[in-house]
Amino acid sequence: MNNIPVIALDFAGKEEALQLLKWFPDEKLAVKIGMELYYAEGPSIVTAIKAMGHDVFLDLKLHDIPNTVKKAMERLAGLGADMVNVHAAGGQAMMEAALEGLDKGTSLGQKRPLCIAVTQLTSTTESQMQKEQMIQGSLSESVLHYGKLAKTAKLDGVVCSVHEAYDIHKRVGMDFLTVTPGIRLADDEKGDQKRIATPSEARKQTSDFIVVGRSITEAADPRAAYHTILREWERAL
Numbered sequence: 418m419n420n421i422p423v424i425a426l427d428f429a430g431k432e433e434a435l436q437l438l439k440w441f442p443d444e445k446l447a448v449k450i451g452m453e454l455y456y457a458e459g460p461s462i463v464t465a466i467k468a469m470g471h472d473v474f475l476d477l478k479l480h481d482i483p484n485t486v487k488k489a490m491e492r493l494a495g496l497g498a499d500m501v502n503v504h505a506a507g508g509q510a511m512m513e514a515a516l517e518g519l520d521k522g523t524s525l526g527q528k529r530p531l532c533i534a535v536t537q538l539t540s541t542t543e544s545q546m547q548k549e550q551m552i553q554g555s556l557s558e559s560v561l562h563y564g565k566l567a568k569t570a571k572l573d574g575v576v577c578s579v580h581e582a583y584d585i586h587k588r589v590g591m592d593f594l595t596v597t598p599g600i601r602l603a604d605d606e607k608g609d610q611k612r613i614a615t616p617s618e619a620r621k622q623t624s625d626f627i628v629v630g631r632s633i634t635e636a637a638d639p640r641a642a643y644h645t646i647l648r649e650w651e652r653a654l
């Protein structure tokens with residue numbers, strides 16, 4: 418995965434997703450296939466988008482007992498996605514099982530998908546986390562804790578907000594990936610996201626990948642929105 422931003426294809430079906438991709442006839446993109454599109458279309462949506470030459474982050478956020486996650490990852494490994502993920506809250510043994518499944522399901526000569534762990538969703542606030550998840554301490558401590566746990570389990574990185582990305586890199590490792598959704602341009606609607614940041618802040622805070630959905634997919638001209646975000650990212654340093 419190289420391209421930035423990663424476009425979240427949060428659509429009800431293949432037709433809508435392909436409509437969006439038509440805005441980018443000559444560009445190799447990185448796209449994210451999430452639950453909505455995957456549950457509607459099944460594994461063929463991953464192979465179809467890979468066949469178009471795009472990188473795919475398959476964002477299914479697995480969270481179950483280790484054996485179930487291992488077997489599911491064994492199946493997902495064969496689809497050709499470049500990145501997959503789990504919830505760090507599933508625990509170290511579950512994350513290790515995810516990797517085991519991916520290794521087992523990856524054929525000889527194929528590259529194992531990167532595997533990252535969701536820490537605290539970008540739609541979660543600190544007070545919500547403390548009340549609803551009964552986690553004491555700050556949200557940034559919780560994200561760091563999950564980051565360290567994911568590193569111990571030998572995962573490749575985490576999903577976190579831009580606000581935690583630098584701390585993760587400093588304290589877990591500069592080569593440990595930080596994938597950051599919750600990206601908004603200054604005038605964009607926040608929607609359900611709580612811990613948001615601009616593409617420029619994301620770059621300054623050392624995010625490796627920014628994930629952008631509605632700011633691109635709901636724009637009147639998605640290609641123009643994509644390039645505005647890319648330009649802001651490129652000019653940030």
Ligand SMILES: O=c1ccn([C@@H]2O[C@H](COP(=O)(O)O)[C@@H](O)[C@H]2O)c(=O)[nH]1
Nearest residue numbers: 425451537538539598599628629630631
């Ligand atoms: O903590 C997380 C984990 C995943 N996401 C996903 O990223 C996109 C963001 O979409 P926007 O429209 O740009 O808000 C979406 O697919 C989420 O499922 C996240 O937002 N936060």
